[in-house]
Amino acid sequence: MDHAPAFNTSIPTLGSCRVDNPLPYCRYVDDSSKMPLYLSDEIIEMPDGQNIACEFEEAGPRKRIYFDPPKTKCAIVTCGGLCPGINDVIRAIVMSAHHNYHCAGTFGIRYGLQGFIPRYRHEIMELTPDSVREIHEFGGTILASSRGPQPPEEVVDALERMNISILFMIGGDGTMKAAQAVTGEVLRRGLKIAVVGIPKTIDNDINFVTRSFGFDTAVEKATEAIRCAHIEALGAPGGVGMVKLMGRESGFIAAQASLALKEVNFVLVPEAPFELHGPDGFLAQLKSRLELRQHAVVVVAEGAGQELCRVDNGHDPSGNPILGDICDVLRMEIRKYFGSINFPYNLKYIDPSYIIRSVPANANDRTYCGFLGQHAVHAAMAGKTGMVVSRLQDRYLYLPLELVTAKRRKLNIRSNYWRSVMESTGQPQGMFNCAPKAETP
């Protein structure tokens, strides 16, 4: 075991807690209750085989809280792409703030950060137990979302105007950075507003979150497409079933779905650049596979092989790269290569696209989202701020925002997890260029 690295895991607070927690019964968690965890190379990148010991603040209700519930108004905003389970988190926050803490009210900000800015004229939604009762049955977010920057000063102006004490921000890595900016502005003005993030993304690319909510559902949905691709591949001579899955800069969905369905023969992810040509390249290896078994299943994360696309599509309003279509390139190269050697094949292409993320959450994610929402309320009522609720190795924890925003989480292609993926597909290692791609800051 190595010594704990210099991670700052302490959570900022707004001040001392002087109000008794109104929860009727519970096991209160003390602020000093730290969860010692051994972080493996699946959580953070580090040299082979090392584990790192770290201590994190345990999530849960505190005996004394900072905010006086009848004077406390909350707001919820959802930003970035859709993800299964957002409505479950919204519901859990509203129910907990109302039934457990008897807060003065919870308000929904429409269309992401835009909802704070007056010129967009988006209405504020009042969220009550009645209005959120059935929302978990639906995918998406009842508040709707958006991308694109909005000045943190204007966001905090809106919070002041609305007399909000607690802001819950549900979103991905970008949203967590926005939460950091809002926290900074609140601090600069000396306001007593808690900002609590709940990390959301099907890409599973948030630092220090083992599996973000919605990932499990997205993977489950993705396996349906892979299963169909396999059937199609079996149904024709030289059958190739190719499936493109979301995963902009991290290939977790493709990797996990491939592990779930052992029929996948090639999985391509952004973290492992690969060769197309040459004896070890993807094309020659696909041909060998077809010669051996007459069918093949290829799963491609949308962010894989971007260096082969040779296009610059620019960026979306939030600054995320707009990707080239790697499956277009692969299909064209397969056509050229197999055509040149007169090798018959039959390619069926499936792109489930948004279908994997706009569905309602599965049972696993629903339970997870319920806990996240409740723990977010417990944290905020205790005056914690500039933090996120995370589940790390099945423990619910409070982490400082700066830890989760420090870098984007990526598949560690030197981990045992990735080795298992490779064992499962049996694909030759020679097709990968060994050096992992440079980190995106």
Ligand SMILES: Nc1ncnc2c1ncn2[C@@H]1O[C@H](COP(=O)(O)OP(=O)(O)OP(=O)(O)O)[C@@H](O)[C@H]1O
């Ligand atoms: N560095 C940043 N500082 C402040 N705000 C940011 C930053 N990065 C992103 N944001 C804002 O956060 C919101 C959400 O960001 P983004 O569109 O990147 O989605 P996300 O939260 O990363 O979710 P997804 O995982 O779906 O991409 C946007 O309104 C965006 O402008």
Ligand SMILES: O=P(O)(O)OC[C@H]1O[C@](O)(CO)[C@@H](O)[C@@H]1O
């Ligand atoms: O919703 P948009 O803007 O089309 O973005 C799509 C991107 O969002 C994600 O679903 C993450 O939320 C990525 O997997 C995907 O590349």
Ligand SMILES: [Mg+2]
């Ligand atoms: Mg993002």
